[in-house]
Structures are given as structure tokens and as C-alpha cells.
Amino acid sequence: MEHQPAAGKVVSLSVHILDKTYQVACPENERAALIECADYLDKKMRKIRDSGKVVGMDRIAVMAALNITNDLLVQGQEQHSKDEIESRLRSLRLKLDAVLDDSSLEQ
Numbered sequence: 818m819e820h821q822p823a824a825g826k827v828v829s830l831s832v833h834i835l836d837k838t839y840q841v842a843c844p845e846n847e848r849a850a851l852i853e854c855a856d857y858l859d860k861k862m863r864k865i866r867d868s869g870k871v872v873g874m875d876r877i878a879v880m881a882a883l884n885i886t887n888d889l890l891v892q893g894q895e896q897h898s899k900d901e902i903e904s905r906l907r908s909l910r911l912k913l914d915a916v917l918d919d920s921s922l923e924q
Contacts (some may be wrong), residue, residue, distance in 0.1 A: 835862045835874065861885060 826845045831838050832855035843851045861881040865871050871880050 834859045835866065835877065837874075919923070 820872050824834060827842050829840055829842050829846045830848060830851065834855055837905065839855075841851060841855075854897075858881060861884060865877050865880050865884075871877050873883055
């Protein structure tokens, strides 16, 4: 869900997660994001429940939370690695440009 300053009216909506309905209040401009998050969580929890390895709503919720958190942490680490690679490539490109500029001056 996108973190923006609360703007406008707060609405109450029903979300359905693993056969239960929850009333949730959120800024009107975040309604679609909240629904998308609830749908995503519902799918994750159903997958865990349907595996048959975890029993009980609380345990399923905790496992889903751990899985989603792990996904986010891995994604963040991958982004950090990509940023680091891009930074190193920029640095190498600058060094290469400097070497090429020096060699063109010598000719």
C-alpha cells in the first residue's frame, strides 16, 4: 500500500480474508491499494492453508506475514545489489571516458 499523506475523506470498507470479513478504515485515495493488499494476503493465506501443513487462523496469518516479509526483504536486497552495480558501472564508464579523452589528446 502506498504511503501518502492522508488526504480527503476516510472511508470504511469490507475486505475478505480467508473466509472472514473485516471492516477497515482508510483514506479514500488508498481504497484501491487496500483492496489489492487484502486480495494478495488472502491468496497467500489460502495457499498456506491449502498446503495442509499449518493449522489455525493465527498460525496461517503469521506464516503469511513471514513469507511476505521475506519476499520484501529479498526484493530490497536485490534492488540494493542492482543500485550498487549501476553505481560501479557509472564509475567505470567515467574512468573509461577519462582514459579515452586522455588518449585522444595524445594523438
